[in-house]
Amino acid sequence: MTLTALQSHNIEKAIAEGRQVEAVKLYRDAIKCDLLEAKTAIDAMTAELQERKPWIFRTSASTTEKAIRPARFRPQTLILFLLVDALIVGAIIFYFFMRDDSAHQAASTTNSVIQSAANQSKGSPRRVSLPKQVAESDYQAALHEGDTFRRLYLAKIDSAAYQRRKSGDSRSVDTSEIERKIKSARSHKAAKRELPAGQTLGEIRHSSSQPSLDGVFSEGEWDEATFFIADKQADTRLYLKIVGEWLFIGCDAPAEKTSGGYDQLRVYFHTGLLSKLVNERIHLGRSGGITSIRQTRFRWQGAPPASDKERWKKYAINDWGLYQHAYGASSMTRGHRQYEAAVHLGETGLHPAVPFTLYAEIETDPLRNAEGKFVERQYLGFLGSEQQPLWLQF
Secondary structure, X not given: OOOOHHHHHXXXXXXXXXXXXXXXXXXXXXXXXXXXXXXXXXXXXXXXXXXXXXXXXXXXXXHHOOOOOXXXXXXXXXXXXXXXXXXXXXXXXXXXXXXXXXXXXXHHHHOOOEEOOOXXXXXXXXXXXXXXXXXXXXXXXXXXXXXXXXXXXXXXXXXXXXXXXXXXXXXXXXXXXXXXXXXXHHHHHHOOOOOOOOOOEEEOOEOOOOOOEOOOOOOOOOOOOEEEEEEOOOOEEEEEEEEOOEEEEEEXXXXXXXXXXXXXXXXXXXXXXXXXXXXXXEEEEOOOOEEEEEEEOOOOOXXXXXXXXXXXXXXXXXXXXXXXXXXXEEEOOOOOEEEEEEEEHHXXXXXXXXXXXXXXXXXXXXXXXXXXXXXXXXXXXXXXXXXXXXXXXX
């Protein structure tokens, strides 16, 4: 007998949370084997997971296994539970059936250079053309004394123009002067970054051969790239190479055989660069549109206006529409999912011969139970993490 996806998920979760006895029991119940065989199998799975999926061990057993105490029934508790349950269900529906489409629609609007070819559902990819030239004024603005990343961002948050933007079309590319100043301040900081002690520095190869951004790995176009294995079992691979002013990113996911679901490649930059900057990243989904986001630790200042309290929730501010010059395509033309993307080095704040951080996630269809309900997001590979990113230079 073999484990189902849901059985494997439950056993992996028990292992990650330190519940080895429960993991053995779950394995015995699933496979119908004796105790010794189950214990041997769980030991082997633990060793494999520690090598292949080290990120799942972040949650400790002490935080997940809390004692359950009997409680008296209270009507208020039931009402609260039903409200929370409804919110969770609504969020899941939005995330998997609405959010993806709206994000890709916004990204498609942003990337006006995308040339629509044949119907995507028939497997023919979209092809993206890069601009022949990118002006520095697209992403830079002159800085004055005292124009730090933090001060500029607080000024941006406080401006009426930004608040209108967040209330309206917040996913279109922000080309305002203050945003260009913020990119400049971030870029100046990134240009001075040094490799921390004990870290290994990888080298991204330069190439004169520019890949065709159509979501299809044509013969030879990624041969000169630096490649990484994001998952040995799934054989997911990530390719990086520099051509002129562009960083090209390719991802081959042979294990992704379905055209639906939540297929997505996410690549993160600048982790740990600034105290208020979590990361900058691109999302490339199955429709091929690029979404770019800056995740921050800034929060709204002052009292909320009577007309709009939503922005003053206790969540850090994230900005969509970060990069004007980020392009991508994805397809199933080769019988499995492939991604190709390009970001402009100047706009992204990456400098020659200067170390920078990068990590990536390759998401696949979510895990669902027998009734088809969402259980957990699933991945076909990770390259580094927020806590342990790759250090690279070119």
